[in-house]
Amino acid sequence: MIRTPLTAANSLIQLTDTRIKLLSAAGFSTMVACTKTLEVAVVALATSLCMVILAGLPARQLFSRLITANLFILAIWCITPFTTPGHVVISTWIFKASKEGLVQALFITLRCNAILFVNLALLSTSNPFSLAYALLALRVPLKLVHLFFFSWRYLHVLNKEYERAQIMLKTRGFDPGTNLHTYKTYAYLVGILLIKGYDRANRVHKAMLCRGFNGTFRPFHRLHLGSKDSILGIIMFLLITMLAAMEWIPDLHR
Amino acid sequence: MVDSTLITLKNIGFGYRAGQMIMDGLNFELKQGDRIAILGQNGAGKTTLFHIILGLLKPTKGTIAIFGKRCRREGDFKEIRKRIGLVFQDPEDQLFCPTVLEDVAFGPLNMGAKPEEAIDRAKDVLDQLGISHLSDRAPFRLSGGEKRVVSLATVFAMEPEVLLLDEPSTGLDQLTTERLVEIIRSYPLRGLVIISHDQEIIARMATKRLLLRDKKLVQISA
Numbered sequence: 001m002i003r004t005p006l007t008a009a010n011s012l013i014q015l016t017d018t019r020i021k022l023l024s025a026a027g028f029s030t031m032v033a034c035t036k037t038l039e040v041a042v043v044a045l046a047t048s049l050c051m052v053i054l055a056g057l058p059a060r061q062l063f064s065r066l067i068t069a070n071l072f073i074l075a076i077w078c079i080t081p082f083t084t085p086g087h088v089v090i091s092t093w094i095f096k097a098s099k100e101g102l103v104q105a106l107f108i109t110l111r112c113n114a115i116l117f118v119n120l121a122l123l124s125t126s127n128p129f130s131l132a133y134a135l136l137a138l139r140v141p142l143k144l145v146h147l148f149f150f151s152w153r154y155l156h157v158l159n160k161e162y163e164r165a166q167i168m169l170k171t172r173g174f175d176p177g178t179n180l181h182t183y184k185t186y187a188y189l190v191g192i193l194l195i196k197g198y199d200r201a202n203r204v205h206k207a208m209l210c211r212g213f214n215g216t217f218r219p220f221h222r223l224h225l226g227s228k229d230s231i232l233g234i235i236m237f238l239l240i241t242m243l244a245a246m247e248w249i250p251d252l253h254r
Numbered sequence: 255m256v257d258s259t260l261i262t263l264k265n266i267g268f269g270y271r272a273g274q275m276i277m278d279g280l281n282f283e284l285k286q287g288d289r290i291a292i293l294g295q296n297g298a299g300k301t302t303l304f305h306i307i308l309g310l311l312k313p314t315k316g317t318i319a320i321f322g323k324r325c326r327r328e329g330d331f332k333e334i335r336k337r338i339g340l341v342f343q344d345p346e347d348q349l350f351c352p353t354v355l356e357d358v359a360f361g362p363l364n365m366g367a368k369p370e371e372a373i374d375r376a377k378d379v380l381d382q383l384g385i386s387h388l389s390d391r392a393p394f395r396l397s398g399g400e401k402r403v404v405s406l407a408t409v410f411a412m413e414p415e416v417l418l419l420d421e422p423s424t425g426l427d428q429l430t431t432e433r434l435v436e437i438i439r440s441y442p443l444r445g446l447v448i449i450s451h452d453q454e455i456i457a458r459m460a461t462k463r464l465l466l467r468d469k470k471l472v473q474i475s476a
Contacts, residue, residue, distance in 0.1 A: 145427070
């Protein structure tokens with residue numbers, strides 16, 4: 001099943017207005033993605049780690065997400081050091097790792113994890129409903145918000161369909177192997193899923209029209225900013241400004 | 255001597271959530287020639303019982319023996335599923351191929367038949383059930399009644415010895431129901447278990463009634 005276990009954490013960050021969190025996460029992520037300075041990446045990682053701790057996320061789910069993301073980064077460590085030209089520090093057989101390549105891989109690791117941390121701390125602690133409303137409030141195009149909201153909503157349905165297909169295949173004696181019959185079966189399953197999905201989308205749309213849907217969602221709760229929202233907003237603004245200063249004012253980090 | 259007991263469930267316990275058992279100490283026996291109807295409220299666990307028999311769900315306690323052999327692992331159940339046919343409550347869950355013919359041939363192919371054998375077998379079954387004219391149609395574009403008969407055909411194509419029917423008459427009109435009952439009654443089965451709320455269907459197809467209540471199966475008189 002698809003769950004949102006991290007929204008259950010009860011902390012200052014979790015209770016902060018989603019619009020502030022969205023803006024902060026977007027600003028911070030952009031800054032980290034733009035940086036070319038190792039020191040900025042280190043500071044960003046450290047501060048985002050603090051945010052994860054403050055958010056009080058359950059450790060087990062946190063680690064499983066981090067491991068998944070870092071598996072991709074592992075692939076970078078396997079390739080970048082050996083393909084970046086520069087001063088060779090490790091040399092085995094035909095593989096030669098350069099210092100520049102190792103630094104590059106480290107740099108990518110730091111930045112990816114910093115962005116991951118900040119999004120886990122700020123965004124995973126909001127439920128998808130409030131994220132959708134916050135996106136609307138921030139004037140994100142309606143179509144994109146609908147796409148986000150319905151993708152989330154129908155992931156459950158897809159998952160359910162997948163479970164049903166598994167049971168059906170078992171009752172009919174299907175044994176997956178490396179053969180044409182298996183590939184054909186899976187192709188048929190994907191095909192029927194698309195057709196059923198299209199049909200269902202049409203039915204849901206008709207049902208929504210019957211209930212007076214005119215293309216907009218009316219927010220359930222009125223969003224309003226409190227003092228604790230301003231505090232987090234100001235802290236994040238200062239942090240991003242500090243990182244930007246370290247990056248672009250040349251003498252600051254020397 | 256050949257064991258005449260087809261399915262034996264002993265002291266089965268099962269729950270979807272910890273601490274919430276929907277079956278506890280449940281016993282069930284299907285003997286050669288038995289035609290059993292299972293009744294019970296919505297959510298009592300009737301469909302779950304079928305899934306346990308076929309090893310699709312693992313009970314938390316109890317033992318399962320089918321055709322006189324204890325079933326423990328997935329491997330044991332794989333063989334069982336080729337001999338016990340399950341007709342799903344919703345044919346939508348069962349049909350997935352581009353054409354009816356391919357869907358019916360899917361089971362025989364899985365049982366190791368060559369493609370041409372499987373297609374012959376599928377054609378025979380469609381013929382027997384009187385739906386040869388549907389063979390090139392797309393299953394998901396059929397009417398509710400047609401889908402139901404096709405889903406029955408997909409199971410018959412595997413030549414099951416025992417049939418498990420989950421609410422076979424839901425959403426069918428009188429005439430189609432009638433045809434379905436006749437088809438199943440004329441098919442040579444060693445045993446039949448049917449979940450239904452339809453008293454008429456039960457009266458015509460079952461010789462014994464069991465009620466799933468308070469986590470157990472109890473026999474009720476007709």
